[in-house]
Amino acid sequence: xxxxxxxxxxxxxxxxxxxxxxxxxxxxxxxxxxxxxxxxxxxxxxxxxxxxxxxxxxxxxxxxxxxxxxxxxxxxxxxxxxxxxxxxxxxxxxxxxxxxxxxxxxxxxxxxxxxxxxxxxxxxxxxxxxxxxxxxxxxxxxxxxxxxxxxxxxxxxxxxxxxxxxxxxxxxxxxxxxxxxxxxxxxxxxxxxxxxxxxxxxxxxxxxxxxxxxxxxxxxxxxxxxxxxxxxxxxxxxxxxxxxxxxxxxxxxxxxxxxxxxxxxxxxxxxxxxxxxxxxxxxxxxxxxxxxxxxxxxxxxxxxxxxxxxxxxxxxxxxxxxxxxxxxxxxxxxxxxx
Amino acid sequence: xxxxxxxxxxxxxxxxxxxxxxxxxxxxxxxxxxxxxxxxxxxxxxxxxxxxxxxxxxxxxxxxxxxxxxxxxxxxxxxxxxxxxxxxxxxxxxxxxxxxxxxxxxxxxxxxxxxxxxxxxxxxxxxxxxxxxxxxxxxxxxxxxxxxxxxxxxxxxxxxxxxxxxxxxxxxxxxxxxxxxxxxxxxxxxxxxxxxxxxxxxxxxxxxxxxxxxxxxxxxxxxxxxxxxxxxxxxxxxxxxxxxxxxxxxxxxxxxxxxxxxxxxxxxxxxxxxxxxxxxxxxxxxxxxxxxxxxxxxxxxxxxxxxxxxxxxxxxxxxxxxxxxxxxxxxxxxxxxx
Numbered sequence: 001x002x003x004x005x006x007x008x009x010x011x012x013x014x015x016x017x018x019x020x021x022x023x024x025x026x027x028x029x030x031x032x033x034x035x036x037x038x039x040x041x042x043x044x045x046x047x048x049x050x051x052x053x054x055x056x057x058x059x060x061x062x063x064x065x066x067x068x069x070x071x072x073x074x075x076x077x078x079x080x081x082x083x084x085x086x087x088x089x090x091x092x093x094x095x096x097x098x099x100x101x102x103x104x105x106x107x108x109x110x111x112x113x114x115x116x117x118x119x120x121x122x123x124x125x126x127x128x129x130x131x132x133x134x135x136x137x138x139x140x141x142x143x144x145x146x147x148x149x150x151x152x153x154x155x156x157x158x159x160x161x162x163x164x165x166x167x168x169x170x171x172x173x174x175x176x177x178x179x180x181x182x183x184x185x186x187x188x189x190x191x192x193x194x195x196x197x198x199x200x201x202x203x204x205x206x207x208x209x210x211x212x213x214x215x216x217x218x219x220x221x222x223x224x225x226x227x228x229x230x231x232x233x234x235x236x237x238x239x240x241x242x243x244x245x246x247x248x249x250x251x252x253x254x255x256x257x258x259x260x261x262x263x264x265x266x267x268x269x270x271x272x273x274x275x276x277x278x279x280x281x282x283x284x285x286x287x288x289x290x291x292x293x294x295x296x297x298x299x300x301x302x303x304x305x306x307x308x309x310x311x312x313x314x315x316x317x318x319x320x321x322x323x324x325x326x327x328x329x330x331x332x333x334x335x336x337x338x
Numbered sequence: 339x340x341x342x343x344x345x346x347x348x349x350x351x352x353x354x355x356x357x358x359x360x361x362x363x364x365x366x367x368x369x370x371x372x373x374x375x376x377x378x379x380x381x382x383x384x385x386x387x388x389x390x391x392x393x394x395x396x397x398x399x400x401x402x403x404x405x406x407x408x409x410x411x412x413x414x415x416x417x418x419x420x421x422x423x424x425x426x427x428x429x430x431x432x433x434x435x436x437x438x439x440x441x442x443x444x445x446x447x448x449x450x451x452x453x454x455x456x457x458x459x460x461x462x463x464x465x466x467x468x469x470x471x472x473x474x475x476x477x478x479x480x481x482x483x484x485x486x487x488x489x490x491x492x493x494x495x496x497x498x499x500x501x502x503x504x505x506x507x508x509x510x511x512x513x514x515x516x517x518x519x520x521x522x523x524x525x526x527x528x529x530x531x532x533x534x535x536x537x538x539x540x541x542x543x544x545x546x547x548x549x550x551x552x553x554x555x556x557x558x559x560x561x562x563x564x565x566x567x568x569x570x571x572x573x574x575x576x577x578x579x580x581x582x583x584x585x586x587x588x589x590x591x592x593x594x595x596x597x598x599x600x601x602x603x604x605x606x607x608x609x610x611x612x613x614x615x616x617x618x619x620x621x622x623x624x625x626x627x628x629x630x631x632x633x634x635x636x637x638x639x640x641x642x643x644x645x646x647x648x649x650x651x652x653x654x655x656x657x658x659x660x661x662x663x664x665x666x667x668x669x670x671x672x673x674x675x676x
Contacts, residue, residue, distance in 0.1 A: 003466070090651065099530040105528065124462075130462055
């Protein structure tokens, strides 16, 4: 059977790849959050044994990729492709993490949407018969992101209530044509959406219109509605972005109130952990997808899930030059076998 | 017929996509070089009518994408995907260029290998039946790259003889399942190769081992040898990197002397244009591929060509932290219909 392009943005995969396994590694703060027990590895040391935070970010992804391969009972040599990226300038966290693994590598940049982008392309590569197995990976680190995008940590700058907290974490998923596990059935690829938001401390607002755009396209293209999913999970809109999405969706008669969750709100307890509007960063929805969501699908807690990751496509330079913040959202539908 | 994975890294496409058209836009210096007459548009103004070099880079890619669509007789709405990226932090040149086009977008980061990476994924998307048409785009700008990676231009820093000159230019190719034009027949995806080079002013040396690795894989996987190609074009090793590649290849009994060229050496005249070891930047091989190479294939000058673009996967931060410079090289084989 041949995979079909539905409507404008969606693929209905004819040979839905199995997600054999997911690996998740996070930092101390994430380990102390509500999802702590579900992560494969929590590292107490923010340096992960390295000398810099950037090297720590690579180390955490390397560890995570290795765990995912182990859980999938595959050596890296059993993978034909890795799709991955991160937030650091020139995506060095992922390239340095994977420089010794000897697997053909497609580097991606989708900001915090990267995990859904990498899952999309890995699923397409497997579905298209281009490979037997491929990995999708992404990561972020609070300290390297703060240094790059905001202020030196030593400065102790106050964060606005709309700001989100970059997750120290990584996720890695192994997809394959044969095996068992939840399957990627649909891929909805996002267009860039610029709603004119310029506040770099309010990414949720900047990304919500992109999330709506992709979710709307997914429902139109597939003829499905929100009720067809046990769970619709965005990552990472946080509190402000989630509220904006729900309101924008309601105006279009899309009711997300019943079954919507956001990875940025799941990973931290906003009452006890000082994270302002919630978690963010490539590693947020990557680590949540590869722990809570995959585990829940495996256990039959959810049967059908829509994973929609959002990214803010800005840089410090673009913001300093007065530009608005374009957003993007990529979505994959994942179904449990159970 | 089903696309096959050959050996470790290569796909032999069962339904080789047509490259309907390529668009190329460059700056003044590139327009004055040996390939000047072949570019679609040469802009005398380094700002492309914008207020900053970063915005100029977006404007040049936007113009280039529009030219490619026009030449392919396709509106952007006729494309199901765009694959693209650039060198700027968080790839803002391409995301800002494409934020209004309304086409599903996969953001890539492969440093100067991005054009071959985007061609690879666009070809796979078309070959796999995921879409009828897709675009592959990339760009760079000398001034935005200097500011980001090296020194303020006003400082007037001297360049070492091994340094390369970032091309101000963009390339955009439109691939489709039906039509006419040169066809992408093989995709060889690179692994990251780190030979331990640490001199950020000698990218050619850092990337040459990656180029060899991918070329060697291509020849092994396909059973072809260099003589099977009318032209093997790397981009952008420059003078130092090309010499290194030829020597490293000779040690492995791969003779590239007869039919190897490098985009970084083609785009400038090193005798009359002060570019040290040659051109570089995502826009170098992107603009050369979409002008000289596509035009030559169309005209029957070459029948079969291997386009192998190399990238240096470093950032200023990784170099400042004493890291070596990993390289990557992606290759696509393109055949003329003539």
